[in-house]
Amino acid sequence: RQLNDVQRKWLYLEPILSRGALPSERQRFRQVDGDLRRILGRVGEDPKLFEIANERIHPNLKGTLENCNSQLDKCQRALTDFLEQKRTLQPRFYFVGDDDLLEILGQGDNIEVMNTHLKNLFQAIVKVNVNENMAIVSFESVAGEKVDLNEPLKVSSTAEKWLGLLLSTHRETLATSLGQCLGSDNLDYRMYPSQALCLAENVAFASIVEECLGRNSLSSLNAELLNKLKNLTQFDMSKEPVLKLKVKALVLDIIHNR
Known part of the structure; x- marks a missing residue:
């Protein structure tokens, strides 16, 4: 059972920590990763249940697995605290699950990836368009309506920061459009959202x-x-x-x- 628990936790954390998330936990996870690979390598050579319990083949197996479980629990708690911190900085992150949030945080400057998550973060935005300088110049709704921002918004790897700026710029743009609509005697409906x-x-x-x-x-x-x-x-x-x-x-x- 201990081995199954370690494998389950490792399978969840490995794709996350192996790509650089949580540098503070990298050394801890690397140690567990080495221990688990060594154990599974020996199990693969002789997978008989009796041999797995052989102290000569797997010295101190119980203690090693207990330590792996404990260290993985610490990694999991650190990950949970990290994600909660990011959600505190950007409350819209509560709208997505942990796996999606990790992808957002790891691919914050990849517009193609970010566009797949925008519909979950914003009610009316499903896509943003960028210029050659990787600055957002417009956003689109699910109906295909495109709205040009008042000014370009630079995308950075810090997703929580530029998503917050996108929200405020989005509001400012709509407020500007409203003012223009109210001040126009002959509206061109194609020009305004x-x-x-x-x-x-x-x-x-x-x-x-x-x-x-x-x-x-x-x-x-x-x-x-x-x-x-x-x-x-x-x-x-x-x-x-x-x-x-x-x-x-x-x-x-x-x-x-x-």
């Missing part, structure tokens, strides 16, 4: 309602909303699926507001 367009529409609706209530003329509001619906339904969206989603969201909001 759907979230900013819908929020701007609802801000405008609230403002118009306040004006109409002040004049006791809600009937004019209904006419204005009908005119907006008419204009939106005139778009040719047959070849633009992203634009179709934006217009559909706006139409649903306007119908709800009516």
Whole structure:
């Protein structure tokens, strides 16, 4: 049983620690790795149960396995503490399991690898695009909508750091888009993200309602909303699926507001 426990723990920790994670535990694991390989090498030469228990072939086997188990438990606790520390620095890491988090931490500057995890870390981001300098210039949603960042974001090997910057830059970019939408009299729906367009529409609706209530003329509001619906339904969206989603969201909001 001791041998089975050691092998199970070793199988979990070996891929992690062998690629450089937890340098502080490297020497401890290396010692266990050497002991286990030596034991299994002898077992492979003569796998009979009786021979495994032979003190001449495997001197102090019980003590060695107990020590291996103890050392692997220490490695496991150190790994758990390490991952908890990273999750404290970047709470979105709680959304992924230990194996995925280890890959994120080990491949933080590999955009192809990071793109496979973004959908679990962010609700609306499934992919980021980089320029020739390995700086993020835009992000994409699951619907294929692409949003350009206000300014490029440099990717580093410290995943928790640049993911935090991505979150704040993402918010700043959407806030800028919202301001532009609110300040434009003739919106180009292709230029702005759907979230900013819908929020701007609802801000405008609230403002118009306040004006109409002040004049006791809600009937004019209904006419204005009908005119907006008419204009939106005139778009040719047959070849633009992203634009179709934006217009559909706006139409649903306007119908709800009516």
